[in-house]
Amino acid sequence: MQRIAVIPGDGIGREVTAAAHTVLDAVAARHRLDLAYDEFDWSCERYTTEGAMMPPDGVDRLRPYDAILLGAVGWPGVPDHVSLWGLLIPIRRAFRQYVNLRPIRTFAGVASPLRDAASVDFVVVRENVEGEYSEIGGRLNRGFPDEFAVQESVFTRTGVTRIVDYALELARARRGYLTSATKSNGIVHTLVFWDEVVAERAAQTPDVRWDAEHIDALAAKLVLQPQRFDVIVASNLFGDILSDLAAAVAGSIGIAPSANLDPTRTHPSMFEPVHGSAPDIAGQGVANPVGAVWSAAMMLDHLGHPAAAADVQAAIEACLADPGTRTRDLGGTADTAGVVRALVAHLGG
Numbered sequence: 001m002q003r004i005a006v007i008p009g010d011g012i013g014r015e016v017t018a019a020a021h022t023v024l025d026a027v028a029a030r031h032r033l034d035l036a037y038d039e040f041d042w043s044c045e046r047y048t049t050e051g052a053m054m055p056p057d058g059v060d061r062l063r064p065y066d067a068i069l070l071g072a073v074g075w076p077g078v079p080d081h082v083s084l085w086g087l088l089i090p091i092r093r094a095f096r097q098y099v100n101l102r103p104i105r106t107f108a109g110v111a112s113p114l115r116d117a118a119s120v121d122f123v124v125v126r127e128n129v130e131g132e133y134s135e136i137g138g139r140l141n142r143g144f145p146d147e148f149a150v151q152e153s154v155f156t157r158t159g160v161t162r163i164v165d166y167a168l169e170l171a172r173a174r175r176g177y178l179t180s181a182t183k184s185n186g187i188v189h190t191l192v193f194w195d196e197v198v199a200e201r202a203a204q205t206p207d208v209r210w211d212a213e214h215i216d217a218l219a220a221k222l223v224l225q226p227q228r229f230d231v232i233v234a235s236n237l238f239g240d241i242l243s244d245l246a247a248a249v250a251g252s253i254g255i256a257p258s259a260n261l262d263p264t265r266t267h268p269s270m271f272e273p274v275h276g277s278a279p280d281i282a283g284q285g286v287a288n289p290v291g292a293v294w295s296a297a298m299m300l301d302h303l304g305h306p307a308a309a310a311d312v313q314a315a316i317e318a319c320l321a322d323p324g325t326r327t328r329d330l331g332g333t334a335d336t337a338g339v340v341r342a343l344v345a346h347l348g349g
């Protein structure tokens, strides 16, 4: 048996994790998978009543699980840095989920804002535990004219090496092409170091072609020529921005999945859609569940069930191709429940 911790979180996070759970039950029946679930109500709602997003021993309670499936956290009234640093970031860091993996691809039936976005298929590999999102820094002279804030970026040889190695390995298994996002012309300590480590590691992997692009030019190329990319490796901040941009290029934030991985498998990895809690549509039953369902497929893959993951992917493709089983954000007419019914039917449930 494999045990999965489910954290629905806030807003549409709850609707899309329920949807993913139903689809997982259907594919588990078909492939005879033994998956067990426990649900945790950690959320902004909990913060409002109990003063914390999760209990003090929250991370320890998740430790025994094989994987974590998360919806979204964040709600008006609770500052976003509180919800993020009170739940998601502690989990990513305590479980050394140093890879944030975000696949981007176009689908028949999902219109991209680009004129020519056929056959876009790449993966952003974002460094997930160090870099620009560090806790090192501070503020001084608050309220005075000379008030200032400093926040240090932290790039370690261990941290850069392992993310680059992961990206090289992934590129080798795909089309053999790696792009490193940098800005070493302007940021002359950390990103020059990043470039050096990328070059060293790439030299050990001669069957992967690679190049480095400055982040500004890379952002433009993602819009102008998204087809040319295979695997993009980026620091925490650059990867965060690039993957949202890339998800928009592919057509919708509602379908974009992500995985926070501990590739050493010492700790549980966490799977979550890229989108947030969408307060503007929460409670209406119209959220697109595909981002959460695709994230669940990535979880199946990680748990050693690639055939089940591929079946879920195929069901997603079939649903997206039909306006009757696409949600409104994609110009379709279905609600969340309608998409789930269609996915389950494709899985033979």
Ligand code: NAI
Pocket: 012, 016, 071, 072, 073, 074, 075, 076, 080, 088, 253, 254, 255, 272, 273, 274, 275, 276, 277, 278, 279, 280, 281, 286, 287, 288, 289, 291, 329
């Ligand atoms: P958002 O992703 O929640 O919403 C942005 C826009 O996209 C909204 O118009 C929303 O209706 C639409 N949208 C998002 N997901 C959708 C789906 N599955 N189906 C249909 N439409 C969808 O981002 P926003 O509004 O910036 O953030 C709302 C809250 O979510 C904030 O508190 C934020 O901090 C939090 N958030 C949490 C994340 C996480 O848990 N990893 C990630 C991003 C935001």
Ligand code: MG
Pocket: 240, 241, 244
């Ligand atoms: Mg983001």
